[in-house]
Amino acid sequence: MNFWLVKQEPSKYSWEQFVKDKETFWDGVRNYQARNNLKEMKKGDLVFFYHSVVGKEIKGVAKVAREHYPDPTTDDERWVVIDLKPVKAFKNAVTLDAVKEHPKLQDIALIKQSRLSVMPLTAAEFKIILKLGDTTLAGV
DNA sequence: GCCAACGTTGGC
DNA sequence: GCCAACGTTGGC
Numbered sequence: 001m002n003f004w005l006v007k008q009e010p011s012k013y014s015w016e017q018f019v020k021d022k023e024t025f026w027d028g029v030r031n032y033q034a035r036n037n038l039k040e041m042k043k044g045d046l047v048f049f050y051h052s053v054v055g056k057e058i059k060g061v062a063k064v065a066r067e068h069y070p071d072p073t074t075d076d077e078r079w080v081v082i083d084l085k086p087v088k089a090f091k092n093a094v095t096l097d098a099v100k101e102h103p104k105l106q107d108i109a110l111i112k113q114s115r116l117s118v119m120p121l122t123a124a125e126f127k128i129i130l131k132l133g134d135t136t137l138a139g140v
Numbered sequence: 141g142c143c144a145a146c147g148t149t150g151g152c
Numbered sequence: 153g154c155c156a157a158c159g160t161t162g163g164c
Contacts (some may be wrong), residue, residue, distance in 0.1 A: 009150085030148095031159075053150055080152085115149050115158060146161080152154085 003126035005042060005058070005110060006046040006084075007117045015049050015059035018086055023065060025081040027073050034118035038082055039068045046140070047084060048129060049123070050110065055094040058129060060089040090133030098132055104122065105129070 006026060008014075018024055029035050036115035041047075045064045051057055054062045073081075105128060109119035121129070130137060 007150090033159095056151075111156090114151065117149085142164090144163090146156100146159105148159085149157085151156095 002042065002045045003038065003047075003121040003123060004037065004045060005050055005119050005121055007050045007052045007110075009053045010051045010055055011053075015051065015086075015089070018049065018062070018084070019060075019089065023083060023085045024052070025072070025083050027067075027071055027081045029071075029079060029081070029118060031117065033067075034116055035078070035080060037118040037120060038080055041082055042065060042118070043067055046087070046115075046126065046137070048126075049086075052117075057093040058090065058095075058099075058133065059093050060133075061130070061135070063087050066102040088135060088137060090135050092130055092132070092134045094132045099129070102128060102132070 017082060017129055041064045043064050047062045047064060048058045049060055049062055051059055062084040064082055065085040068080040068082050071079040071081045072079060100111060108121060108125055109116050
């Protein structure tokens, strides 16, 4: 199992909307590095949902419900989407500040590469963030 | 193939 | 709303 973090501006698509929808396809990725990460995702992988710009906090956990397929919103065959389902909202949203303050989270792309919208996390990083969110997950 | 110009992202 | 960082485009 692999671990990921995706970013979205809540004004475009919020965690709350995601929970309401129960499932969504993750479109709009137009960056090769982010796209390559999408392609690496396997069904069942766990994904943090981060609100950029407004809030700047990780809201909860999703899982990959369907592996990558061509982006239905464009004819450009370079781009792909995945399907995500909400798993659990964090009890405490984990702010960007909290991530920056944690000594073991200094190397994650959220900080180092602020413009990347889909990034991998290590299992250790995932667990730390889950703990910061005051949330537990079976099987992690 | 280099690099200047331009557009976009996202933190502040 | 500004601007730094970064990715992409296109002229040469």
